Amino acid sequence: MQGSLRIITFNVHAWHNRHGEETFSRISTVLERSGADVIALQEATKSRVPALASALGDLWWVAADSTAILARTRLSSMDPRQTAGRGFRVDARRRVGRVTRSQKVPRHTWAAMHVQTEDGGVGVQIVALHLDHVHEPKRISELAVLIDRTNIDSDRPTVFLGDFNALTRGDYGSNELRRIASVRASQAWEPPKWDLTSALTRYPGGISNKSPLVPPLERLAIGAVDAWVAAMRREGELRTSRFDTRIDYVFLNQAMASAFAVAYCAIGQAMPIASDHNPVLAVLEYRGRCIAPDTSSAVSTGAGTK
Numbered sequence: 001m002q003g004s005l006r007i008i009t010f011n012v013h014a015w016h017n018r019h020g021e022e023t024f025s026r027i028s029t030v031l032e033r034s035g036a037d038v039i040a041l042q043e044a045t046k047s048r049v050p051a052l053a054s055a056l057g058d059l060w061w062v063a064a065d066s067t068a069i070l071a072r073t074r075l076s077s078m079d080p081r082q083t084a085g086r087g088f089r090v091d092a093r094r095r096v097g098r099v100t101r102s103q104k105v106p107r108h109t110w111a112a113m114h115v116q117t118e119d120g121g122v123g124v125q126i127v128a129l130h131l132d133h134v135h136e137p138k139r140i141s142e143l144a145v146l147i148d149r150t151n152i153d154s155d156r157p158t159v160f161l162g163d164f165n166a167l168t169r170g171d172y173g174s175n176e177l178r179r180i181a182s183v184r185a186s187q188a189w190e191p192p193k194w195d196l197t198s199a200l201t202r203y204p205g206g207i208s209n210k211s212p213l214v215p216p217l218e219r220l221a222i223g224a225v226d227a228w229v230a231a232m233r234r235e236g237e238l239r240t241s242r243f244d245t246r247i248d249y250v251f252l253n254q255a256m257a258s259a260f261a262v263a264y265c266a267i268g269q270a271m272p273i274a275s276d277h278n279p280v281l282a283v284l285e286y287r288g289r290c291i292a293p294d295t296s297s298a299v300s301t302g303a304g305t306k
Contacts, residue, residue: 003286040128106142236267
């Protein structure tokens with residue numbers, strides 16, 4: 001639909017469910033039934049992404065670091081280290097490289113696309129990410145680096161989504177938090193923390209967020225919009241991981257939230273049959289004109305035309 005964007009995030013657990021069964025076909029079915037225009041994946045080994053893109057209708061795709069973005073319209077890769085293509089076709093002109101550990105860049109894929117609207121269209125950035133699953137301080141540092149690297153806090157309309165491995169305080173009552181704390185203690189994990197999501201949805205203070213004097217936690221204060229919270233209509237149980245917690249999100253930066261309203265958000269049901277996570281779908285509806293991102297530095301997938 002013109003002016004509408006259906007976008008989904010799904011941790012596919014290396015194409016297996018928690019019982020170790022190979023579930024590629026089940027994952028494909030979940031995604032096909034979602035009707036998503038844009039798909040963000042985590043724990044998606046790059047070798048299977050072209051097959052999935054082909055199975056879902058010859059989609060464009062960009063992949064790196066076991067994350068991927070697939071779309072029904074042309075994608076432009078925003079990073080030369082990424083591999084890209086359409087369906088089974090891989091863009092042979094891609095320069096594939098690796099990000100070293102010293103750079104502390106989290107697992108992510110970064111692309112740009114055009115969303116058709118009645119007044120022409122909007123350029124949108126998509127950032128699919130997967131943050132550390134062990135320590136909240138590391139997740140905060142990773143996301144601060146990613147915000148700088150991909151300009152999530154700029155006036156470019158951006159959706160950043162994926163497995164944040166982070167909790168939101170408002171999702172749980174006291175009894176639920178005690179249960180989560182007990183489960184985490186039994187696994188020798190950190191206690192429940194929500195510093196990341198609390199900071200991310202705050203607006204920045206007076207000092208520039210890009211100042212080197214700003215600590216990573218404050219760098220996250222960009223006034224991001226949680227699609228689940230903002231949605232006019234919601235469906236599904238508030239659990240995206242096998243530990244009955246919501247750790248997978250669709251976030252909009254302020255430019256995206258100004259251009260698009262969250263009409264609907266749903267947490268699907270894929271556990272335990274297809275993965276150890278449930279997918280999160282958001283339907284975004286165009287509000288009006290906004291500034292498109294500059295994609296002049298982007299590298300097209302170069303894998304055919306629509």
